[in-house]
Amino acid sequence: MKRPRKPKELENQPGKYDERNTLNDLDGRSWLLLTKSFWESETSQIDKSAFAHPAPFMVKDIEKLISLFTKRGMTVLDPFVGSGTTIIAANNIGRSCIGIDLNEKYEELYRQRTQGLDILPTSLYIVGDSNIILDHLDAEVDYIVTSPPYHNILRNKAKGTRNNNGKNYRMSARDGVEYYSENNNDLGNFEEYADFLDAFKSIMAKAYRKLRNKKYATVIISDFTINKKEVCVQADIVRLMQEIGFTFAGTTVLIQPVKPLYPFGYPYAYKINHHHQNLITFRKSEDE
Ligand SMILES: C[S@@+](CC[C@H](N)C(=O)[O-])C[C@H]1O[C@@H](n2cnc3c(N)ncnc32)[C@H](O)[C@@H]1O
Incomplete structure (x- = not known):
């Protein structure tokens, strides 16, 4: 009987x-481990080069997602790519990535981060409003992973990038105000929460059309506090993604163990410290 052929990088595992695996290049054990509903966020050296962005992903976390939802040679889309982490993570494991961000200073940051790296020529960093770029982008993608601004939380809290002097980047103090941009189409600048959700929905509906059928999309977000009110954004994201046509596939809790604890409500009221992100995954499952 013919033995199943393992992808090259798994030959020693x-x-x-x-x-029959049409989803990814993982062996059964590695696949199973990634179906666990919580992961611990993993840092690596290259994460430090993103410190000038107020909210970057950790490269290793995104590599895990991309390895679960794609095969080598496939294409990933991130319509809010910021410092370019998704492009770097995809590249590290042999996938292409189309990343879009409104803010040209983050493209500059991405260029600095990737100096000396061999980025696949099929990967692209496009500067512009995803709501417009996606109308004209001629591409089909195999996976979407993205994280929008958390409404206007950065403006609201007047907190910006962290200084990089501390030994641990995530525990370092914030350096002061650093909004994403002053652009009116920046999802971080909408005054009203409902307008933020509408703009996000419009972009994800356009991304949905680029995604091949039966493929997956992951939105990374955590609940947040604005004007002392707790916002359950994950519930709204699931609803709007379902309205677009996505099927909800599950939430993985990404634990961020090294964030500082703040005594927000102490000693009068309970106020939560957000120490995890939700990796909310959906599938495009249209009838064929
Ligand atoms: C949470 S950050 C993404 C960070 C990214 N995951 C990283 O690792 O650096 C959200 C990004 O969305 C961008 N953004 C906001 N509105 C946008 C829009 N309409 N089109 C494209 N990008 C937008 C912001 O400039 C910001 O970099």
Whole structure:
């Protein structure tokens, strides 16, 4: 009987690769481990180069997602790519990525971060409003992973990038005000929460049309506090993604163990410290 052929990078790994696997290049054991509903966020050296962005992903976390939802050679889309972490993570494991961001200073940051890296020529960093770029982008993608601004939380809290003097980047103090931009189409600048949700929905509906059928999309977000009110944004994201046509597939809690604890309501009221992100995954499952 013919033995299933393992992808090259798994040749030295003990788990069994199933040749019927159309989703990814993982062996059964690695696949199973990634279905666990919580992961601990993993940092690596290259994360530090993103410190000038107020809210970057950690490269290793995104590599894990991309390895679960794509095969080598496939294409990922991130319509809010910021410092370019998704492009870097995709590249590290042999996938292309189209990243879009409104703010040209983040493209500059991405260029600095990737100096000396061999980024696949099929990967692109496009500067512009995703709401417009996606109308004209001629591409089909195999996976979407993205994280929008958390409404106007950065304006609201007047907190910006962290200084990089501390040994641990995530525990470092904030350096002062650093909004994403002054652009009116920046989702971080909408006064009303409902307008922020509408703009996000419009972009994700356009991204949905670029996604191949049966493929997945992950939105990374945590609940947040604005004007002392707790906002359950994940519930709204699930609803709007379902309205677009996505099917909800599950939430993975990404634990961020090294964030500082603040005594927000102490000693009068309970106020939560957000120490995790939700990786909310959806599938495009249209009838064929
Ligand atoms: C949470 S950050 C993404 C950070 C990114 N994951 C990283 O690792 O650096 C959200 C990004 O969305 C961008 N943005 C806001 N509105 C946008 C729009 N209409 N089109 C494209 N990008 C937008 C902001 O400039 C910001 O960089």
